Amino acid sequence: MGKRTVIPFGPQHPILPEPVHLDLVIEDEKVIEAVPSIGFIHRGLEKLAEVREYPELVYVIERICGICSFGHGLGYVTAVEGLMGVEVPERADYLRTMWHELSRIHSHMLWLGLTADALGFESLFMHTWKVRERILNMFDLTTGGRVIHSVCKVGGVRRDVEEEMLDRIVSEVRETRKETRKLTDVFLRDTSVKSRLCGVGILSKEDAEELCAVGPVARASGVYQDMRLNGMCKYGELGFEPVIGEGGDCYARCKVRISELNQSFDIVEKTASVMPDGPVEVQVRGPLQAGEFMMRLEQPRGEALYYVRGNGTRYLERMRVRTPTNMNLPSMVRMLQGCDLADVPVIILTIDPCISCTER
Amino acid sequence: MKCHYRIQNFEEIKAEDLTEIIRGFKTEKYRLCQICASNIEGDTELIYSFDLDHELFNIKATVRNGGGMESITGIYQPASIYESEIHDLFGIEFTGSRPNRGGKFFVLSKPTPWLPENEGGE
Amino acid sequence: MGAFRISGLILGSLFRRPATAKYPAVPREWEERTRGRIEIDASECILCGMCARKCPADALAVDKAEATWEIDMMGCVQCGHCTEICPKKCLRMEKEYTAPDCDRRTGLRKIPVPKKVTPRNDR
Numbered sequence: 001m002g003k004r005t006v007i008p009f010g011p012q013h014p015i016l017p018e019p020v021h022l023d024l025v026i027e028d029e030k031v032i033e034a035v036p037s038i039g040f041i042h043r044g045l046e047k048l049a050e051v052r053e054y055p056e057l058v059y060v061i062e063r064i065c066g067i068c069s070f071g072h073g074l075g076y077v078t079a080v081e082g083l084m085g086v087e088v089p090e091r092a093d094y095l096r097t098m099w100h101e102l103s104r105i106h107s108h109m110l111w112l113g114l115t116a117d118a119l120g121f122e123s124l125f126m127h128t129w130k131v132r133e134r135i136l137n138m139f140d141l142t143t144g145g146r147v148i149h150s151v152c153k154v155g156g157v158r159r160d161v162e163e164e165m166l167d168r169i170v171s172e173v174r175e176t177r178k179e180t181r182k183l184t185d186v187f188l189r190d191t192s193v194k195s196r197l198c199g200v201g202i203l204s205k206e207d208a209e210e211l212c213a214v215g216p217v218a219r220a221s222g223v224y225q226d227m228r229l230n231g232m233c234k235y236g237e238l239g240f241e242p243v244i245g246e247g248g249d250c251y252a253r254c255k256v257r258i259s260e261l262n263q264s265f266d267i268v269e270k271t272a273s274v275m276p277d278g279p280v281e282v283q284v285r286g287p288l289q290a291g292e293f294m295m296r297l298e299q300p301r302g303e304a305l306y307y308v309r310g311n312g313t314r315y316l317e318r319m320r321v322r323t324p325t326n327m328n329l330p331s332m333v334r335m336l337q338g339c340d341l342a343d344v345p346v347i348i349l350t351i352d353p354c355i356s357c358t359e360r
Numbered sequence: 361m362k363c364h365y366r367i368q369n370f371e372e373i374k375a376e377d378l379t380e381i382i383r384g385f386k387t388e389k390y391r392l393c394q395i396c397a398s399n400i401e402g403d404t405e406l407i408y409s410f411d412l413d414h415e416l417f418n419i420k421a422t423v424r425n426g427g428g429m430e431s432i433t434g435i436y437q438p439a440s441i442y443e444s445e446i447h448d449l450f451g452i453e454f455t456g457s458r459p460n461r462g463g464k465f466f467v468l469s470k471p472t473p474w475l476p477e478n479e480g481g482e
Numbered sequence: 483m484g485a486f487r488i489s490g491l492i493l494g495s496l497f498r499r500p501a502t503a504k505y506p507a508v509p510r511e512w513e514e515r516t517r518g519r520i521e522i523d524a525s526e527c528i529l530c531g532m533c534a535r536k537c538p539a540d541a542l543a544v545d546k547a548e549a550t551w552e553i554d555m556m557g558c559v560q561c562g563h564c565t566e567i568c569p570k571k572c573l574r575m576e577k578e579y580t581a582p583d584c585d586r587r588t589g590l591r592k593i594p595v596p597k598k599v600t601p602r603n604d605r
Contacts, residue, residue, distance in 0.1 A: 059539075140516055186491070292370065318399075
């Protein structure tokens with residue numbers, strides 16, 4: 001029985017890219033309890049939403065987070081379209097699906113790189129991010145922005161993607177898939193990576209359900225849950241089935257994300273081949289309808305929830321975003337209980353935290 | 361596949377019945393999605409969202425601004441995040457729960473900034 | 483045996499060109515659609531103020547009395563919304579990004595808009 005010590009961890013920490021603060025109660029080398037606190041970068045974007053007109057608001061909302069920027073834009077415009085009863089054209093929906101999957105690829109690649117970095121595997125980190133660059137270039141080519149795409153708008157998308165661009169995307173995705181295969185081989189089979197990930201930070205299926213985990217964290221614990229099944233975009237037409245893992249440890253979460261990467265490559269290729277011709281936007285004019293709309297979508301990190309309430313003016317009365325990390329924090333605290341101090345950064349990273357998202 | 365995401369389920373309930381209804385959700389294995397607070401004409405409306413097999417159910421309860429509400433952390437543990445957030449930003453007291461870090465889950469420069477009487481910049 | 487799985491990748495990278503660009507010695511190639519910075523064709527501007535009203539970042543200001551159009555380059559988020567809604571289409575998106583600077587305020591640019599001679603409508 002050792003002495004209990006409290007170690008403050010974050011918001012500034014060499015290995016932690018996110019501004020979350022944890023009070024770790026340590027006994028010998030084991031973490032007994034972790035108490036999180038956030039709020040270091042609270043920007044009050046939900047309040048800003050009330051003083052911006054709804055067509056311009058999408059540019060604010062997609063700046064909630066740099067990595068899931070497309071997902072935030074998509075979620076917001078879908079919620080407003082739901083509120084106003086607007087149907088977007090087929091082609092716009094397919095384009096959104098494609099971009100959403102591309103953003104999932106780049107987010108998961110980023111995560112793989114950061115995990116390698118947390119393990120101390122610098123060269124793997126560099127190689128992963130080198131591959132990710134291809135996807136960012138595709139965003140630059142099609143939307144004009146590498147990170148903030150500003151391509152969704154209420155009623156469709158701002159830019160069409162021409163045939164030559166689609167061909168280029170498909171060939172780049174093919175190349176990325178090839179390079180990813182070599183990388184994932186390292187992640188899944190290298191002894192040193194496995195020894196850091198296997199059996200660490202286990203979250204059982206019961207715990208995942210009890211703590212309302214979402215996204216890859218829940219799926220790695222064997223929970224059948226993926227918001228792409230709820231009729232958003234064109235996933236239904238593309239025959240989408242979620243990837244469900246087992247085990248619930250860090251290795252399982254890594255494996256689920258890698259399988260999702262491969263699945264996203266498939267979806268992008270499929271969307272490019274079945275893309276119908278037609279307009280990419282419908283005009284949406286006039287004030288918002290009075291009423292409320294709540295919807296969810298699957299971001300790379302998990303389920304995000306958007307709630308909008310209109311009151312007949314051009315301004316939203318209330319706009320609410322609930323991001324995946326918000327929901328995964330309780331699971332993270334559970335995973336940290338009983339782990340070694342040295343594993344703390346790895347466990348925090350495997351929930352793919354995005355505190356900027358969480359605080360909005 | 362049927363299109364769920366456009367189907368909206370909102371139901372208004374009395375604040376006193378909240379705990380009982382949420383206990384019912386728990387026994388039916390619903391997943392808590394979020395709690396959202398918003399100001400409506402001097403009252404604070406709380407929306408509790410639940411998910412079962414990718415379908416969303418929302419229940420609404422109204423309390424007066426700065427009022428009290430029964431905590432549901434005993435039923436759904438993750439609710440503490442939302443309750444702390446609403447406590448710190450809207451000033452609603454949740455009875456029967458210990459706000460994270462003594463009511464300082466969010467590090468703010470002034471207390472309860474989203475309560476209508478506290479609004480407005482410096 | 484599972485160790486050093488990365489060696490193949492590393493050896494490959496060792497004998498290949500670097501993946502990074504030698505910026506700024508080698509200038510960057512811009513994509514057709516890249517959103518870099520906002521520029522104005524001042525002779526076309528009618529000072530309607532639409533861009534300033536709709537800017538999500540409040541980075542634009544139009545002064546009718548002084549006939550100036552002003553942009554806070556460091557405040558602009560390059561969404562390109564103003565180029566779309568400008569009734570005269572006198573705003574455009576340049577591909578190059580705003581140059582970095584140590585001072586936030588240096589981004590401020592005021593452009594005098596030449597007064598137009600409005601043809602009088604003789605009824």
